[in-house]
Amino acid sequence: MSIETRQEIIKALSSIRENLVQEAFDAALGTFILNPNPNPPSDPKQNLIQKVLNLVEMRGLREFYITLNRKQLHSIKSLAKQKLGPEEVNQKSLKVESVIKNWGIDNFLHLCPEPLLVTFSENLGLTCFDGQKVLQDHIADEVLLLGMKSFLHKLSFPLLIELARDLKISRVNVDVKALLVDSIMVEIFELEPLSAEIKSSSN
Numbered sequence: 001m002s003i004e005t006r007q008e009i010i011k012a013l014s015s016i017r018e019n020l021v022q023e024a025f026d027a028a029l030g031t032f033i034l035n036p037n038p039n040p041p042s043d044p045k046q047n048l049i050q051k052v053l054n055l056v057e058m059r060g061l062r063e064f065y066i067t068l069n070r071k072q073l074h075s076i077k078s079l080a081k082q083k084l085g086p087e088e089v090n091q092k093s094l095k096v097e098s099v100i101k102n103w104g105i106d107n108f109l110h111l112c113p114e115p116l117l118v119t120f121s122e123n124l125g126l127t128c129f130d131g132q133k134v135l136q137d138h139i140a141d142e143v144l145l146l147g148m149k150s151f152l153h154k155l156s157f158p159l160l161i162e163l164a165r166d167l168k169i170s171r172v173n174v175d176v177k178a179l180l181v182d183s184i185m186v187e188i189f190e191l192e193p194l195s196a197e198i199k200s201s202s203n
Helices: 003-014 018-029 044-066 070-084 096-103 105-111 114-123 132-153 157-166 177-189
Strands: none
Touching (some): 003 177, 018 132, 044 105, 070 114, 096 105, 114 132, 132 177
16 A cells, blocks of 8 residues: 555655755654654665655644544544554543554554545545545555655755755756745656646656
8 A cells, every 4th residue: 555655755765865865854853753663774874764754654644634524533533442442542532643643544544444434535635436445545645645745845945955956856946935845746756747837857
């Protein structure tokens, strides 16, 4: 699930200088507490890239959480109580956002029944897809896209310029941060251009 999207992020980060990846990670971390990696890569840059990927997912899950309505929150609480056991979960104090982050996007979506997944896709503005696995994949992809965009928006404009240059994006001399973020998203995920003013050198 969402393997291709994760690989696109890893590929992009691998082409960026390690010091810039570190600077971006530090700038975007904020108050987030990342889930520990039980098997971190021995290569320092690959380990850093995994941390960035973890942070992108955490940021995406926060954006996803914001879209949830009261009925969905109640459904997730009930699901958590069922999976974790009543003795482990206090229904009144259970924090849905923390539960989702602890499970991770793939595990969380795997536990959700299809009707609940359909409501998530509607929240995210996705076309309703047939089949639970397809729904899981598309929602997970969208969460990572949201997380990457949130990550990039936390970076300074000069740092975004440097990232764009390492990614070989042409015409990075724009003065609008949102356009620069969009151009980086287009390059990383091979999306349709969001703005005609910024084009990748790969086109």
